Amino acid sequence: MAATVELTPTESRAAPSAGWPGRLLRRGTAIVLFLLIWELVPRSGLVDRVFLPPFSQVAAAWFTLVGNGQLPLHLGASLARSVTGLGLAVLVAVPLGVLVGWYRPVAEALEPLLELFRNTAALALLPVFVLLLGLGETSKVSLVLFACAWPILLNTVSAVRTVDPLLIRSARSLGLSAPSLFWKVVLPSAVPTLFTGIRLAAAASIMVLVAAEMMGAKAGLGYLINSSQFNFQIPQMYAGIVTISLLGVVINQALVAVERRFSRWRA
Template sequence: MAKIVFEEVTKTFPTKDKKNKEQCTALDGIDLEIEAGEFVVVVGPSGCGKSTLLDLLGGLSRPTSGRILLDGKPITGPGLDRGIVFQQYALLPWRTALGNVEFGLEATGVPRRARKSRAREFLELVGLTGFEDRHPHELSGGMRQRVAIAVPLGLLIGWYRPVAVLLGPLLEVFRNTAALALLPVFVLLLGIGETSKVSIVVYACVWPVLLNTISAVGNADPTLVGLARSMDLSTPRLFQKVILPSSVPAVFTGIRLAGAVSILVLVAAEMIGAKAGLGYLINASQYNFAIPQMYAGIVTISAIGVAFNQLLVTVERRLSTWRVPA
């Protein structure tokens, strides 16, 4: 029996036109047999279904009808017995060339020392010896494609859509409710003092971080997600190896926004519902015409804001050294 067999494979996609419920047919009744060791090239004009055919073979999608066999067994999903080189450069930007090639070996559970050795062999095979520690943005287009070829050789809200649909309206309600508008509620429930002050600041800070994280996870590069799925990574490992690292810049943007909001809300809360703090000092100094103390409080708040932001920027740079310099 042939190594790969397509039997009456058809693949259709729904159209975006809601009024027209007809399906778009990408592949229709494909029959194909490929023998072991045979080299096959699929040629055709743009939009004829070449990529769809390869996606089906890789297990990244399923045929509408028909079946695909590999060694006599139906293909039901991605697997490590197939390697895929994507049209785009499917390289993890936070990993070096060596780390990208190791990625597939990690998925198969190869020990660290052994996979480094084998990854170097694969890079040597494609002529990239000496470029092991370069990040993708430091490689030429041809070098990136060679790494992408070496990768298969080397072998919850934003992510889980139903949860996003369920919680989306609730998140929008709270996101658009200004924290300071709820200050009287916090004071009423928790009293005047540190507890209400800390609570209102935490409430205000949650939303920039939460919404940026949801956006980052939901908009993860589909090519990189497809790369991980083609290696049959479990959902937890997919998050660990791809989703979380790619989300770092957006998450830190949310944290920096939250830092600015926290200082604003803290000062306002101290002015309205506290008996101590910089906000209280500024307010009291204004009423008592203690101008030097008032300006001292303002300058101190500015200095704290700048220092806190700089600290976050430093941490972000350390965690995302792979990013292309602006």
Template sequence: MVDVAASPGSTTSRAVAVPALSRGRRWSAVGWRYTKPLIAIAVFLGIWEAAPRLGLVDEVFLPPFSVVADAFVELVTNGQLWEHLSASLSRALTGFAIAIVIAIPLGVAIAWYKPVAEFLGPILELFRNTAALALLPVFILILGIGETSKIALVLYASTFPILLNTISGVRTVDPLLVKSARSLGLPAVRLFQKVILPAAVPTIFTGIRMAAASSILVLIAAEMVGAKAGLGYLITASQLNFQIPNMYAGIIAISLVGLAFNGVIVTIERRFSRWRPES
């Protein structure tokens, strides 16, 4: 008797082969998705390494990447990078955290309660169109050149992206969801907890990611103007002392901090958006 299940042309063997093939393609797609960015970065670093050595750019003003990497390692080894990084992170995280605590509840109130929107709307329109860096001299004059002015600047720059995206997220919640929840007798607190905020989470986190980028940018600019520690100070001091590799090492450190910020925020967003289907 012929064993049909074991025969190469049988339906069972094909059914086993097809899922295995699809899994292989899926793993291949995932691997390629993560490989492409690495290839792009490797090409960029290769061009950076080759351009100064081939004389395409002045090696004094743009050292090869290997020289910058050595300077980066040296700054890490002697502790200077951590000193400046910790100063910048403490300022950025403090202002950023305060902005989240203030902007999200305020955005919900403005979006949900019309009297609040009518009262605060004009002043918000005035300040949202005023660049944070334009107010840097004002913050320094009022709050001094110390930590308070820098944290206040980060707070100002971070508040509006979060605030505006929170307003947009709450106002664009599907009205049918709200009506359905109310018809089920859901109280206001549970309505916000179970319907409004979960539906607005993607838009709110878009504002948080924008605010994270803004907080780093304005802080670095503030540290370049007046500070004795921080990544912005490191870049400016290295430029003035003509320590060009150290300057580029500081720029790389800023990029890594930005990537870390974004990665943490994306991870938290996925935690709060588990109800959404995977894209």
């Protein structure tokens, strides 16, 4: 008689049958239903298809924009501004957040000013950036920098302040110096919260940049959407909106992959 083998719960979860096909199906169902509704509602006459064209028309317009080179041009312009502003925000906000979170005198001196500026909406300052820096690239990148700095700064401060005190005491009992304590204990422990702030900032960078491009730009996804609306090229307008959504997903997944690489110790 053939022997039977029973899988433990851990082994069952690791079995191939519970792998990526099932997860992909579950995650894709909602998107497929949304696109199906988008396709059917305009065709059924519930909404005017002039103002909300079926998804198939939007997809056709998207491929047309890719084929004639317009979409890569606008996407490249927006991506360059967004990544530059986000990168500068990381370089500025992370060290400042570490100082505020780690050194109490710095926190007491800077927190009132930081609290004032973080409650100022970035888009409300767009006219100020334009007046001071003009309509060129500098004002747009600076606005993205301002918008991205606050999620990164606040999450960095929180990450440094919420490191497990037991880990710090254990490291000090082993004779680690202050720099070694920071690099080997505080910074690795802060990585998950820090990357949460960076991911929030990445989403903010796209939203703020698109709004800025709608007001004064000659290239970019915001310019594409605004120009398509004025010229009544509605499928192209929705194609630009879809591209922004896809760009946000790609950037977020890239940051998640980087976070996993820096957080492998947690496994």
